[in-house]
Amino acid sequence: MPVSGPPRSFAELDDAIPRYDSFFTVREHRERNRALADKHDHVTYQDLGDSSGGNPLWAVTVGDGSRTALLFGAPHPNEPIGSMTIDFLLHELADNDELRASLDYEFVCLPVADPDGVQKNEGWFDGPFTLANYATNFYRPPPHRQVEATFPVEHEQYVFDDPIPATQGLADLIETHHPDLIYSFHNTGFGGCYYLFTEPLEPLWEPLRDLPDEYGIPLDLGEPEVYDSKAFEEPFYCLQTFEDQYKDAVGDEHTDPEEVLLGGNAYDHAHQFNEDVVEIIVELPYFYEPRISDETELDLSREAVIREGTERRRQLLREWQAAAMAVEKFLPDTPMAQEATGTAFFFEDQYDDKVEWAAASPETDKPATAAQAVDARYVRDYQLLPYVGMLLRAIDHAVMGAEDEARNRLLDAKEALENVFHKWIGELRGELDYETLPIWKLVAIQARAGLFCLDYRQRELDGDSG
Structure with missing residues (x-):
């Protein structure tokens, strides 16, 4: 009733x-x-x-x-x-x-x-x-x-x-x-x-x-x-x-x-x-x-904002995937290693589907809002970085028991991935006025x-x- x-x-x-x-x-x-x-x-x-x-x-x-x-x-x-x-x-x-x-x-x-x-x-x-x-x-x-x-x-x-x-x-x-x-x-x-x-x-x-x-x-x-x-x-x-x-x-x-x-x-x-x-x-x-609730309309369409944000993140995905493939055979078969490596390829498939959906959906022809733009650009960027952090943790665990060649390969991949991580975190810090x-x-x-x-x-x- x-x-x-x-x-x-x-x-x-x-x-x-x-x-x-x-x-x-x-x-x-x-x-x-x-x-x-x-x-x-x-x-x-x-x-x-x-x-x-x-x-x-x-x-x-x-x-x-x-x-x-x-x-x-x-x-x-x-x-x-x-x-x-x-x-x-x-x-x-x-x-x-x-x-x-x-x-x-x-x-x-x-x-x-x-x-x-x-x-x-x-x-x-x-x-x-x-x-x-x-x-x-x-x-x-x-x-x-x-x-x-x-x-x-x-x-x-x-x-x-x-x-x-x-x-x-x-x-x-x-x-x-x-x-x-x-x-x-x-x-x-x-x-x-x-x-x-x-x-x-x-x-x-x-x-x-x-x-x-x-x-x-x-x-x-x-x-x-x-x-x-x-x-x-x-x-x-x-x-x-x-x-x-x-x-x-x-x-x-x-x-x-x-x-x-x-x-x-x-x-x-x-x-x-x-x-x-x-x-x-x-x-x-x-x-x-604060911009996550800003409904001011922009000159860009929602489809364009989705596409641009997704294409931007593909660079991070490529760098993450390269590290995952370089170390995968040296990582232990743990849930952390499985998720840290597998998720990089999951997101790639998800992005393909999202761009295809945005191009075909009439609702994305409308102007994007400031909230949608900050979400597509920054919130979605940050969504990936904890998984990159998890791969770094998985590499650290593997290093502790690795022999010389495997250890060197793991450490090289870790250094490269840490540089990627800090570059993206630094950009977010510079662009966002965020609060905890x-x-x-x-x-x-x-x-x-x-x-x-x-x-x-x-x-x-x-x-x-x-």
């Missing part, structure tokens, strides 16, 4: 959010969650087994409402904001009886979905929070080892049933609790705020659009992360499901679905048990540039946005008409 009237603002929570100066490590999250469960009878800590790398997996539950909200942080391990947000919400819901009672939910939380990967990012968690330090301490596993890409799925003739342990733990929670709302926490490295939903919750568009501005953080009005994403309206995008991916793969005559598809995401799995489930994602950056965003503000936006959605869904399902 439609809901009228404004949503609750939850603005009073700002005073309760700690003013963090660093991100918690995996160990700190686990210890804080155990201590919280020991302190409160209405909080439970559940062991979920071990990750692929032998780290403990765990869930924390608070609240005893009639509906279930499933929250999980760091499915991409270079994105720790969500784990901080979950930590804050768990403590606030445990301590704030009035807030907990007002929300008719059981909150089932997996604070760190990929502890193996998060540990490999902890080198930048204490700062300094700079473009270079983030990029040189960045880690993300290959897709076949990612949490939200490996849920079991059966669709027409396609079957995937090889979940990693973290995904299996999350799938077990879904099968036990049948969530009504899923909040998967993600963030970007650079840009502004935008949202992903599995269905349009239009009454929330206005408050969600206004929310980041309360903290001086812009909306991301540049190019969408996936160039052909469906927008309900900017900056609210449709979250892609496995069915969407399958249709795209089958519809491309040059693509073998078996080669490009993996598993489903949390929504795909949860939808089997609750057809009314909704998933939300609030994307926020560590770094932002305070962690507490990012937590505040994610926490309040999630609570907006939970409160709205509660009133909608209860038939509250205002």
Whole structure:
């Protein structure tokens, strides 16, 4: 039933959010969650087994409402904001009886979905929070080892049933609790705020659009992360499901679905048990540039801006690929080395597709905005540099055990790639007026946005008409 009237603002929570100066490590999250469960009878800590790398997996539950909200942080391990947000919400819901009672939910939380990967990012968690330090301490596993890409799925003739342990733990929670709302926490490295939903919750568009501005953080009005994403309206995008991916793969005559598809995401799995489930994602950056929300029209078309930005980055791709090919046979067969080398060629294919799409799409004939230009030129440049940093880390690991000839080849490639890295980072520093965003503000936006959605869904399902 439609809901009228404004949503609750939850603005009073700002005073309760700690003013963090660093991100918690995996160990700190686990210890804080155990201590919280020991302190409160209405909080439970559940062991979920071990990750692929032998780290403990765990869930924390608070609240005893009639509906279930499933929250999980760091499915991409270079994105720790969500784990901080979950930590804050768990403590606030445990301590704030009035807030907990007002929300008719059981909150089932997996604070760190990929502890193996998060540990490999902890080198930048204490700062300094700079473009270079983030990029040189960045880690993300290959897709076949990612949490939200490996849920079991059966669709027409396609079957995937090889979940990693973290995904299996999350799938077990879904099968036990049948969530009504899923909040998967993600963030970007650079840009502004935008949202992903599995269905349009239009009454929330206005408050969600206004929310980041309360903290001086812009909306991301540049190019969408996936160039052909469906927008309900900017900056609210449709979250892609496995069915969407399958249709795209089958519809491309040059693509073998078996080669490009993996598993489903949390929504795909949860939808089997609750057809009314909704998933939300609030994307926020560590770094932002004010121009990312500038809608001033330029003399260039959007297609021209996309093409020029893509062609500019092909030089970086060529230099990255050259280094990857020079060292590939000397690198250990680790997820870090696999992703650091393979991603260079993935981006090349993606750029070809994006330029072809931009040339054929009528919507790119319109004038580009300043936001789209800064996105195409600078944000997308920076998107590549953490992967270059990851290849440098993989080379460092290989050097430690290499013999003379291999060691010399690795060190030569490292020197050349470091020069490339610093040249591109230097150009970005010179061109951008960027800021590092305070962690507490990012937590505040994610926490309040999630609570907006939970409160709205509660009133909608209860038939509250205002």
